[in-house]
Amino acid sequence: MTAKQAAGWTNPLRDPRDKRLPRIAGPCGLVIFGVTGDLSRKKLMPAIYDLANRGLLPPGFALTGFARRDWATQDFGNVVYEAVKAHARTPFRQAVWDRLAEGFRFVQGSFDDDDAFDRLEATVRELDRERGTGGNHAFYLSIPPDAFPVVCKQLARSGLARQEGLEQWRRVVIEKPFGHDLASARELNEIVNDVFPEDSVFRIDHYLGKETVQNILALRFANQLFEPIWNSHYVDHVQITMAEDIGLGGRAGYYDGIGAARDVIQNHLLQLLAFIAMEEPTSFSSDELRAEKTKVLKATRLVGPLDETTARGQYSGGWQGGEKVPGLTEEEGFDPESGTETYAAITVEVDTRRWAGVPFYLRTGKRLGRRVTEIAVIFKRAPHLPFDATMTEELGQNAFVVRVQPDEGVTMRFGSKVPGSTMEVRDVTMDFGYGTAFTEASPEAYERLILDVLLGEPSLFPVNEEVERSWEILDPVIEHWHAAGTRPDPYPAGSWGPESADLMLARTGRTWRRP
């Protein structure tokens, strides 16, 4: 950031005590590749408008779209307009829109078209002149990963990736998947790092932009209440779940052969694990935060034998929530013989003094009971209960649950006396909901992340080391599944996964929480 470059100079108008002053990005522009895609229309464009509406984009901000469509800038503007109208979080304000729309540009072309990239380069230069974007540009690659090499090459060839002088910046934003195993991830990192230095690469894991995920750090490190019990003395095990109720219709091209473990566990779930298990960073600077995350990922290892500690499944057709749905192999575009797993569960341990012996169960799946992402920390039973067994029959294990989505918040479960003349203890829940205790107005994950890219604030973006380490953790599971040569276990749509997943926990006398 500029502040760093200008060592010794402090802005007299800023003061750490002045908490009202928002962080506004300096003069800059954003170029989106794959601007016609779903993500771009549903998330990126609305997020950019919302940022503008909140006054967090610099005056003169420029948004350039790059796609194959034969559009004029005006058509592009209309597409953004429709996307903003349909999906923006904040109310539509004409004055804000007019200013934003002045900075729209569209460049038509395909990724292998040298001429198109030269035109893009010219457009970006023109923006520097007309809109004062100051040579600061971010490139958002909302494109399939197999197009990364050619786009990166083009960005290098056309000079778009080159920053002139220390005061300018060029950054690249990439979305998952970051490869499909360790080797491909390394290859991808090399391609990207060949063109952009690592500190200019922003890998988006939109989970990390969510308030609840950042709140994990606040809950753990700003409170005295939880940290003393946040270790293997008190914690029995941890369950991290990401469930979706939708199927994979229409996503065959990406998903077939990839599967749930690569799609979700490698990135989202291991990142959530890092947040929940990491040690306290010495400060909240991005370097310290990433150092702690990397440390905990390095200490994470699979628990074997993999036959017993992992499970995979594939949904079969049936009735789900009043709707007849096809099984994976009947979905359009999927191989009828497809062995792709749509449910995956693994067991890992974190080899540190804090977590020794505490299993972390990670599971994800499509067409499960409902859409929910949560982290449940399940505590051990009290070592001694001064009650008769009959009094505590209904007492389960205490639990601390971070609800990541939907209905963001925190739930605690503990035993409480049932009103009446006898002593009977039953589980009750205590709830903290973000929606009721703060804000309907909490920003979307993409708003936060895009702003962080423009500000050059990297805390919430995983570095290549984390990505590669996550593959190192997961790769043996996938290889093991392949080597086994069996098919994933079928589970009915709308259930909570195959029986093998329940058995996987039952072996240690545990059960999955119904989220």
Added chain:
Amino acid sequence: MIVDLPSSTTSAVNRKLVELRESGGVQALGRVLTLVIITDDGPAIEGAIEAANSASREHPCRVIVLASGQRRAAARLDAQIRVGGDAGASDVIVLRGYGPLAAGEPAAGLVMPLLLPDAPVVAWWPGEAPAVPSEDAVGRLAQRRITDALSAKNPVKAFEQRRAAHVAGDTDLTWTRLTSWRALLATALDAPPHEDVTAAVVAGETVSPSTDLLAGWLAARLGVKVKRSPAANGPGLVSVVLQRPSGPVELVRPDGKIGSLRQPGQPDRLVALARREVRDCLAEELRRLDPDEIYGEALAGVARTTRGRTPVTVPAVSS
């Protein structure tokens, strides 16, 4: 749902609140603060409640509206409770005190039993405010006191009172209205060239406390000569010019809607800079419950500015 409790007492109101909570679920459990709105009885109440309800979407709160009714009347308290759809993410309690209950300690006594346990208390005077808010009977109950000099009958006098009576915890919406201006100016200085500002001129309507306050902020932060000039055109704050060796940084808004940021060697940049609505300002105010020291410094800085006589003319911004 709106429940009227005419000729009531605060214990009856409290009983009713518990009753409503038991029948209607867990309202008021997750409230993060109590907002006390002090106003005169009349049509202005609804506007204030609306702003509070909208702010409550960001900061769920209990809203207590203390509306002072007829002073020459028999002592009476008319209460009204609004929950659910009529109250946004808050519960609203309107207390209309008459006669001795219309003002002062007895009125503050009505508020006291209805404050949420533990949660901070914010007092807001959407119209006329007491000369010294921190010594007001209700103001003393609150950690934060929000006033609005611009909505007073005499904004200049109200602003003078704010300057004279400022204590930690006070803020005025004149300050909140400046946040986007201040953010743009600070961001402009973030970028190179990193030069010291040598002088500044702030121009706006003759009666515009916000303009005075921005000049005060610049004087306090920059420690250079800051001139507060009248503007020939435009409502409210119209222009800020920061002189630097390489040329001036200018932020102008001649029409009250669209601003233009001008810097040497760079194209002019337009920016939406409409005057902020009260509900946005209130939401921002509730975002922080600790004293705003920078505001205190800016108020003190007003004394260090000089008054210019020549009106500053700002040409219209072309879009």
